[in-house]
Amino acid sequence: MYRTLFLTYVFTFFSLSIGQTLPPLPCTINPTSFFDQTLNHDANSGSASAGNGAFKQKYQLNTTHFKPGGPILFYQGAETSSINCIENTVLQDWAEEMGAMLAGLEHRFFGDSLPAGFNQTAAAPEQYDPLTLNNTLLDSVNFIDRVFVLGGSYGGTLTTLLRLFHPDTFYGAIPSAPLIKSFGLDAQDPDRFEWFKWVSQVYRDESAEAAAKIKEAMLDFSQSLSSPSKLSKIADDARLCKPYPTNVTEWTTFYTSAVIMSYWYAAQFNYHYDNPATFNVSRPLDIIVNQTLSAANNTGEVIRIAPQLYDMRSQDLCLNWTSDRFGSDTVLDQEVFSVITCKYLPANTIDIAPGGIFPPRDGYGNSARNCVNLGQSPTFANKTNAEIIKIYRFTVPDLVKAKRILFTQGSYDPTTAVGPPVFPVSNDRDATRTVLFHGLAHTEELNSGLRGPGTVGGGHSEALKLAHIVMKGTVMDWAGLAQGD
Numbered sequence: 001m002y003r004t005l006f007l008t009y010v011f012t013f014f015s016l017s018i019g020q021t022l023p024p025l026p027c028t029i030n031p032t033s034f035f036d037q038t039l040n041h042d043a044n045s046g047s048a049s050a051g052n053g054a055f056k057q058k059y060q061l062n063t064t065h066f067k068p069g070g071p072i073l074f075y076q077g078a079e080t081s082s083i084n085c086i087e088n089t090v091l092q093d094w095a096e097e098m099g100a101m102l103a104g105l106e107h108r109f110f111g112d113s114l115p116a117g118f119n120q121t122a123a124a125p126e127q128y129d130p131l132t133l134n135n136t137l138l139d140s141v142n143f144i145d146r147v148f149v150l151g152g153s154y155g156g157t158l159t160t161l162l163r164l165f166h167p168d169t170f171y172g173a174i175p176s177a178p179l180i181k182s183f184g185l186d187a188q189d190p191d192r193f194e195w196f197k198w199v200s201q202v203y204r205d206e207s208a209e210a211a212a213k214i215k216e217a218m219l220d221f222s223q224s225l226s227s228p229s230k231l232s233k234i235a236d237d238a239r240l241c242k243p244y245p246t247n248v249t250e251w252t253t254f255y256t257s258a259v260i261m262s263y264w265y266a267a268q269f270n271y272h273y274d275n276p277a278t279f280n281v282s283r284p285l286d287i288i289v290n291q292t293l294s295a296a297n298n299t300g301e302v303i304r305i306a307p308q309l310y311d312m313r314s315q316d317l318c319l320n321w322t323s324d325r326f327g328s329d330t331v332l333d334q335e336v337f338s339v340i341t342c343k344y345l346p347a348n349t350i351d352i353a354p355g356g357i358f359p360p361r362d363g364y365g366n367s368a369r370n371c372v373n374l375g376q377s378p379t380f381a382n383k384t385n386a387e388i389i390k391i392y393r394f395t396v397p398d399l400v401k402a403k404r405i406l407f408t409q410g411s412y413d414p415t416t417a418v419g420p421p422v423f424p425v426s427n428d429r430d431a432t433r434t435v436l437f438h439g440l441a442h443t444e445e446l447n448s449g450l451r452g453p454g455t456v457g458g459g460h461s462e463a464l465k466l467a468h469i470v471m472k473g474t475v476m477d478w479a480g481l482a483q484g485d
């Protein structure tokens with residue numbers, strides 16, 4: 001019996017509109033091939049117009065270290081082609097010791113795994129018909145048989161679903177930073193605030209003084225949005241590049257897409273390594289906190305720090321409030337991912353409750369609203385968060401019953417706040433549980449520790465080492481490979 005570990009890896013559920021991914025890392029170690037995958041696994045899951053038959057799906061396979069009876073470590077691709085190489089993940093670290101086979105599968109509609117004739121820039125809405133959750137999960141079921149599944153973010157949500165809905169194939173699961181709640185168009189759901197409560201806590205934990213300074217500046221900024229004279233002083237103090245924003249729309253976009261988003265990203269992506277796709281410096285949160293502490297008590301000077309860092313410009317240059325980095329689509333794959341968030345991953349996470357470091361806002365965050373622009377219809381149009389949680393079996397009883405799910409989360413990552421519920425503590429090694437890793441950012445614990453310090457996706461931090469001990473120990477126990485088993 002092969003037991004397989006299945007890894008999915010993704011960065012962010014959704015942002016206002018920016019795509020966040022690791023920069024392309026070519027798959028340089030493990031061989032890549034294609035196989036004929038069924039386009040519609042279920043007669044109900046696609047329309048005739050999308051065509052039936054097969055498409056070429058890309059996968060990786062490496063049997064170098066495989067020993068009979070060893071696990072198959074299987075990496076599930078997620079919403080971009082650039083994060084799909086097994087060799088960039090912790091699975092590579094484990095292959096030799098576990099006698100494991102390494103396999104990976106690119107997510108349909110991304111990278112090279114496209115239906116015949118699919119052209120993203122010119123795709124009609126119905127061409128996305130075969131892009132359903134059922135098809136995506138069944139691609140993996142069809143590809144590999146008995147599996148331990150492990151993956152992050154949207155990939156963590158998929159990982160959880162694979163264990164819940166296909167337990168015979170997926171023997172155990174490690175979802176990292178999955179979205180497990182805060183879904184739907186439910187304007188009253190309290191979960192919609194959890195994400196930003198977490199962001200506030202991260203800043204407060206880092207420095208109460210810096211958090212208070214940010215809070216004061218953000219309050220002043222939000223109150224100034226209706227006052228042209230105050231805004232012109234903020235423009236001067238923030239040293240915005242000229243010409244300055246001319247109207248409330250432009251100011252509000254700057255406030256939301258540059259300032260609030262940069263604070264949020266600095267927490268979520270506070271990695272131990274430079275990541276050009278997020279911040280091209282390591283530890284952006286620490287840098288922002290330090291610069292905030294030494295900044296003058298002045299709204300413009302405080303609020304410029306995070307966006308300027310996110311825009312990768314030195315602090316002595318003007319702040320380019322029209323930069324493409326703020327709020328526009330820089331990653332092609334974001335297009336397809338927004339179809340996913342519309343159709344079956346309706347994240348509703350970015351409203352802000354009173355009491356944190358950011359001024360409150362409401363009715364902001366539902367990704368299912370994308371559907372209108374995309375010509376798609378949401379799967380859960382009229383379902384509440386609680387109903388969607390039930391449909392996806394993300395309730396405590398369902399997750400407990402499933403067993404062999406180890407949820408992992410990073411302390412900087414606001415996704416932690418919309419993750420799994422609290423589980424009963426158990427002596428059973430197979431019991432579903434959640435582990436929070438202090439000092440790690442979004443899905444960081446999935447990174448390979450073999451990659452050097454400072455390299456993208458690289459590790460070597462103490463926090464990463466500690467996380468890997470827990471994850472590996474759990475997989476070894478599940479696989480019956482641990483000493484004493």
Ligand SMILES: *[C@@H]1O[C@H](CO)[C@@H](O)[C@H](O)[C@H]1NC(C)=O
Pocket residue numbers: 029030031062063064065092095096
């Ligand atoms: C397979 O992975 C191992 C590391 O686990 C690596 O050393 C080797 O080069 C890979 N083999 C092939 C054929 O790609």
Ligand SMILES: *[C@@H]1O[C@H](CO)[C@@H](O)[C@H](O)[C@H]1NC(C)=O
Pocket residue numbers: 042044045134165
């Ligand atoms: C998707 O799969 C579930 C069970 O896994 C099934 O109940 C449902 O009918 C499927 N939906 C479609 C559209 O095929």
Ligand SMILES: *[C@@H]1O[C@H](CO)[C@@H](O)[C@H](O)[C@H]1NC(C)=O
Pocket residue numbers: 119120121122
């Ligand atoms: C995809 O569509 C765009 C826009 O119509 C077109 O410019 C491009 O050449 C097409 N690409 C391919 C590979 O057909």
Ligand SMILES: *[C@@H]1O[C@H](CO)[C@@H](O)[C@H](O)[C@H]1NC(C)=O
Pocket residue numbers: 246247249250
């Ligand atoms: C705001 O100013 C921009 C740039 O001049 C302009 O394109 C936009 O239409 C203006 N919006 C409003 C609501 O006035």
Ligand SMILES: *[C@@H]1O[C@H](CO)[C@@H](O)[C@H](O)[C@H]1NC(C)=O
Pocket residue numbers: 283286287290
């Ligand atoms: C922030 O400041 C602290 C205290 O001065 C220092 O230890 C730390 O290295 C600084 N961090 C960064 C990222 O600059």
Ligand SMILES: *[C@@H]1O[C@H](CO)[C@@H](O)[C@H](O)[C@H]1NC(C)=O
Pocket residue numbers: 296297
């Ligand atoms: C900034 O303002 C706060 C309270 O408004 C005050 O406690 C603090 O001393 C001021 N800091 C500086 C550097 O002026």
Ligand SMILES: *[C@@H]1O[C@H](CO)[C@@H](O)[C@H](O)[C@H]1NC(C)=O
Pocket residue numbers: 274280281312313314
């Ligand atoms: C980050 O990007 C800026 C602008 O491209 C560049 O000046 C800076 O050197 C980069 N920093 C690092 C650490 O790569």
Ligand SMILES: *[C@@H]1O[C@H](CO)[C@@H](O)[C@H](O)[C@H]1NC(C)=O
Pocket residue numbers: 241320322323324325
């Ligand atoms: C600001 O960013 C925009 C879009 O990337 C670019 O066209 C413009 O030249 C930049 N302005 C400055 C002053 O760097």
Ligand SMILES: *[C@@H]1O[C@H](CO)[C@@H](O)[C@H](O)[C@H]1NC(C)=O
Pocket residue numbers: 381382
């Ligand atoms: C959702 O509800 C609206 C009105 O409340 C209705 O028009 C629409 O058909 C419903 N959509 C679905 C998919 O049930």
